[in-house]
Amino acid sequence: MFDPFAYEFFRNGLFVATLAGALCGAVGCYVVLRTLSYIGHGLSHAVFGGFAVSSVIGINYFIGAGLWGLGSALLIGRVGRRRIGSDAAIAIVTTASFALGLALVDVYGTPSTNADAALFGNVLGVTTADIVGVVVVSVFTGVVLFLRYRALLFASFDPEVAKVSGVNTGRVDALLMVVLTLAVMVSMNIMGVTLVAAAIVVPAAAARMLTQSFTRMLALATTIGAVSGFVGMNASYHLDVASGPTIVLTSVAVFAVAYVVETVRNHRLRPTPEPITPDVAPSVQPVGDLVI
Amino acid sequence: MSGPGESPLVALDRVSASYGAQRVLDDVSLTVTSGTFLGIVGPSGAGKTTLLHLLAGSLGPTAGRVARRPGLSVGYVPQIQTVDWKFPVTVTECVLMARTAKRWVPWPTGEDRRRAEAVLAQLGIGGLGDRHIRELSGGQQQRVFLARALLQEPRVLLLDEPTSGVDLRTRHEVMHLLGDLHADGLAIVITTHDLNGVASHLPDVAFLNRRLIARGTPGEVLTPLNLEATYGAEMEVLVHAGLPVVVPAPLRLKRTG
Numbered sequence: 001m002f003d004p005f006a007y008e009f010f011r012n013g014l015f016v017a018t019l020a021g022a023l024c025g026a027v028g029c030y031v032v033l034r035t036l037s038y039i040g041h042g043l044s045h046a047v048f049g050g051f052a053v054s055s056v057i058g059i060n061y062f063i064g065a066g067l068w069g070l071g072s073a074l075l076i077g078r079v080g081r082r083r084i085g086s087d088a089a090i091a092i093v094t095t096a097s098f099a100l101g102l103a104l105v106d107v108y109g110t111p112s113t114n115a116d117a118a119l120f121g122n123v124l125g126v127t128t129a130d131i132v133g134v135v136v137v138s139v140f141t142g143v144v145l146f147l148r149y150r151a152l153l154f155a156s157f158d159p160e161v162a163k164v165s166g167v168n169t170g171r172v173d174a175l176l177m178v179v180l181t182l183a184v185m186v187s188m189n190i191m192g193v194t195l196v197a198a199a200i201v202v203p204a205a206a207a208r209m210l211t212q213s214f215t216r217m218l219a220l221a222t223t224i225g226a227v228s229g230f231v232g233m234n235a236s237y238h239l240d241v242a243s244g245p246t247i248v249l250t251s252v253a254v255f256a257v258a259y260v261v262e263t264v265r266n267h268r269l270r271p272t273p274e275p276i277t278p279d280v281a282p283s284v285q286p287v288g289d290l291v292i
Numbered sequence: 293m294s295g296p297g298e299s300p301l302v303a304l305d306r307v308s309a310s311y312g313a314q315r316v317l318d319d320v321s322l323t324v325t326s327g328t329f330l331g332i333v334g335p336s337g338a339g340k341t342t343l344l345h346l347l348a349g350s351l352g353p354t355a356g357r358v359a360r361r362p363g364l365s366v367g368y369v370p371q372i373q374t375v376d377w378k379f380p381v382t383v384t385e386c387v388l389m390a391r392t393a394k395r396w397v398p399w400p401t402g403e404d405r406r407r408a409e410a411v412l413a414q415l416g417i418g419g420l421g422d423r424h425i426r427e428l429s430g431g432q433q434q435r436v437f438l439a440r441a442l443l444q445e446p447r448v449l450l451l452d453e454p455t456s457g458v459d460l461r462t463r464h465e466v467m468h469l470l471g472d473l474h475a476d477g478l479a480i481v482i483t484t485h486d487l488n489g490v491a492s493h494l495p496d497v498a499f500l501n502r503r504l505i506a507r508g509t510p511g512e513v514l515t516p517l518n519l520e521a522t523y524g525a526e527m528e529v530l531v532h533a534g535l536p537v538v539v540p541a542p543l544r545l546k547r548t549g
Binding site for chain 2: 153
């Protein structure tokens with residue numbers, strides 16, 4: 001049972017998967033509640049374009065992919081304000097970026113980084129740079145979510161009134177996009193482009209099923225993400241299945257349990273209909289000085 | 293109505309506002325003082341919400357000038373229909389948002405909590421702090437958002453259609469509650485479609501349809517002429533118990549042939 005812990009590569013992978021799971025879970029709360037799940041999915045594809053470009057021109061992956069992801073997010077915002085709407089803008093910008101990445105990999109190859117790892121994840125092959133990247137982004141995200149907790153909550157729930165109340169909603173939205181892009185970027189080598197969106201959305205959706213409080217949802221999603229990373233990694237070793245799918249399937253299993261719990265709870269809370277009594281007098285509305 | 297000599301808290305001077313190429317307000321002048329208790333009425337798309345945003349300072353004018361008293365605190369209550377009821381917030385989390393939005397720590401202070409409990413109790417919804425906002429009645433929900441605005445300790449309270457989508461009893465309660473808050477010294481501006489509620493509860497009414505058509509006491513401005521200029525429809529104004537009552541004019545069929 002504890003065999004894999006003897007290997008350093010497994011310990012590194014387990015640490016990174018657990019931390020990235022927690023990171024994606026926390027960021028995912030804002031993504032799910034702002035109904036931005038599609039942008040989370042799209043950004044992972046857009047970041048792959050940045051990965052390919054940075055590989056071809058020989059710059060640091062984190063800088064290249066990070067800037068590319070932020071540029072894509074800003075472009076989505078700009079294109080989405082036109083007649084086509086934000087969902088079409090996400091599809092156009094992110095698939096174009098993904099296609100560009102595939103074309104560049106096809107033509108030039110990837111001398112410095114493995115494209116398969118970016119596409120499908122390779123948590124057991126994480127480098128020291130990957131570990132440092134996940135730690136730095138997790139600390140940065142933790143600080144942002146702590147210090148701007150209230151502003152992020154207000155701007156996510158009620159942007160109109162938040163703006164009136166002095167919250168710079170444009171800056172808060174931009175900060176969230178930065179955090180989301182960074183989370184996608186550092187999680188890509190672990191989960192892979194195709195599964196990172198699930199790591200962002202599923203723990204948050206499961207947490208939402210279990211609580212009516214935002215504070216508790218944030219704590220639950222972070223925990224579910226971390227547990228999914230930890231359990232999924234161990235399952236990956238023992239079942240001899242790729243780690244990305246086992247991590248995502250673990251969080252989907254948690255979501256399924258949360259779904260059943262919520263269904264049962266709703267069923268129990270549903271009020272029983274009151275018996276109809278024919279001699280009930282019609283309710284009298286108070287009139288007072290109200291003139292109809 | 294604004295008393296003579298009261299210095300303005302917010303003054304719009306020949307203000308226009310647009311969203312892109314579409315102009316929604318044109319040449320509007322309006323003053324809010326500490327004595328203001330104003331109802332803005334007009335058809336959908338008349339620019340009522342835009343006017344509130346100009347008063348709140350969350351929207352700038354495309355022409356004209358907005359003067360606001362320095363450091364003025366404004367509370368804003370949104371249309372209840374625009375609230376995301378699926379969002380996971382309890383009553384306490386919701387009301388504390390406005391008070392703590394600019395803080396650098398996530399948790400509210402003890403004073404914040406005490407103030408929140410006091411305001412919730414003042415509005416008759418004490419003890420509901422742990423409930424999700426969707427689990428409340430329409431009137432209670434309206435009070436939660438009112439409590440959130442009041443926790444900012446505003447001098448001016450702006451409410452966007454606080455009486456729409458609620459039943460008659462709740463509408464009545466909300467208007468009386470606003471009357472009490474105004475009596476306590478709060479300047480209040482509301483938008484509404486409830487012409488008769490305005491006539492019976494508010495001392496000051498403004499008719500708006502992109503332009504300010506009339507402003508005055510209900511007795512002065514609730515006239516068929518102003519109603520037609522604002523809504524483009526014929527309405528009659530009757531008087532009942534000393535109050536004007538607006539009723540749609542009977543349909544007059546034109547004889548043809």
